[in-house]
Amino acid sequence: MKSLRHVWALILVLFAGIVPLGAEATVPAAAGGAASRLLTMSPIDLVIIVLYFLVVLGIGFYLKKYTSTGEDFFMAGRKMTAWIAGLSFISANLSSLETMGWSAMAYQYGMLGAHAYLIGAIPAILFLAVVMMPFYYICKTHSVPGYLKLRFGEASRSLAGISFSIMTVLVCGVNMFAMAKVMQMMLGWNFDLCIWVSSITVAVYVALGGLLSAVFNEVLQFFLIWLGTLLIPILGLIEAGGWSKMMASINAQHPGQNFTSLWANLGSAASNPMGMHWTGMVFGLGLAVSFGYWCTDFLQVQRVMAAKSLRSAQNGTIIGSVFKMLVPLIVTIPGLLGLAVLTQKAGITLVPESVAQTTGGHSYNEVLPLMMSRYLGPGLLGLGITAMIAGFMSGMAGNVSAFATVWTYDVYKPLLNKTASDAHYVSMGRWSSIIGVIIAILTAYTAKFFSNILVYLQVLVMFFIIPLFGVVILGMLWKRASPAGGFWGFLSGILSSIGMFVYVHLFPGRFDPAQLNPEHVKHIALSPLARDMAVNMYSALWSLLICMSVTVLVSLFTKPKPDAELKDLVYGLTRLPEEGHCPWYQKPVLWAGVVMVVLIAVNVLFW
């Protein structure tokens, strides 16, 4: 109880530093000078936010006593039900970086932004559930790099472990940066203190309760994110006069440009605002980015690996896919409503971040906060802001808990201290959670080099995760894939990703990560018109193909592992465990089929 009192006092002190006092305070200039804050909070909003922090920290303290072993701390005891695993799986992905970023995408690119939740997620999630999960689950590894160790050996595991550790702390830093920026922009909160309060909270509850605490908070955050933001599309559609009037308004404001189709405008790069051909959407987003992210990003996979049985892991993943398909309701529609309502009724036109910084206007990334400021009054605003904070913190906590696991089991244990006790590794997990957060704080400011915060995230994912998928999927499905093939394929994929990123931002005599060179872009994305998103999709596709090609070629000339060592790791050498009688309505394959049919129907409906 004493420690809880200290936490309460700390929160009050920190909030006193963060929040401008007085609900009717005059609007101060945000740091940087250009923009004023969008919203003024009332005391009730502050109470709602403080309550959230208290509950989150309370859960961390409460769960500490349930995380005494490595299995408890890193895998939540492998006792999660399908619903908890599934909601945590999807919540870890539903960070505010994601919701704000994709709302901005919807404002910039129209309905094309929804692809991230349809072809850009659902087939991959279902593939994870039906095809890959049995391998992850049966081999009882703690992590995806751990699978690489079993399948390809120590070199591949070390490369994956180190690169994943770097990626997670960078992404965590981006989340912090985005959160502080949003809170500063919306509420005039102190930028640095926002970073410290959120990061200390995440560090405390992950360090105390490990994955169990992260999962609990992610499920809580799932409810807050939905209930805090769902009112925006509901009220927005009422104000816009319904779906068809919203679409008509968007079309009227952008004559000659198609913002309202999923596929009809992807025939050529010139016919859509993203500058992307349909092949980039299908093979770049739908295959490379999506499968890489959903099937091998350990942040995601860890949540469902913690399920109590293989069937729960599979059904949890499928439950996650259903909610993923619903996310456009709270992300894409607010972006589209920004196009219809903000411009038409409020006279606000959003511009790229670089323009907003020089002119003092509002950037694409502000579309969701602007919609909040339009509809949410005292109390609801507090809930909306809490939803946003919850989203950022779930993103951070997801990265921190995954970092702690991969660092401890895939870097520290095999490379630095092989023989320590289980208690020592749990202690290392707790400390690495805290150190991971500190490193993330230091990296937070690198995000400012990029025009859209989500582009940065995709760049990081592209560097490490997509080649990882290439290696893992070949390892699971092709027993001839050799340890040397896996290592060199993975390394070549990473290097080619970084190489393409440098190439498209390279100008004669200079390198500018905020701008694309059309002369170079046309070689990567098949058109000089391609914008950030399109370039990333094609880069991902090429890096996946390079990675897989190198893996296959090197494997053909090197010695594979004997079959005896590949048992339970490779298709054809793995026997699924008997889980007893399963009624038809609990069969993962059935529900995966249903979700796939719904996905096709949605794509046809909004063609």
Next chain:
Amino acid sequence: MEKKRQIEIWFFIGGLLGIYGILILGTGIAHWIHPPVKQLALSHLHSDVWWGILLTAIGIVYCIKYWPFKEAPQAKSKR
């Protein structure tokens, strides 16, 4: 060593949503009776009142269903 029975996450969710619902509902009713000077878009719909009721209802249902201080099913059957 046998571990103590954990409070389910659904109870935490119900508790927090219930408190949020009551706070938002109370604020909504107060603003319905004494409308603030600065009006938001669609404020005449009183979304805070309806949303507050929804949150309170979800909170109550979850708290009752997952109340942690009920007798464990095992203890019941032993008796």
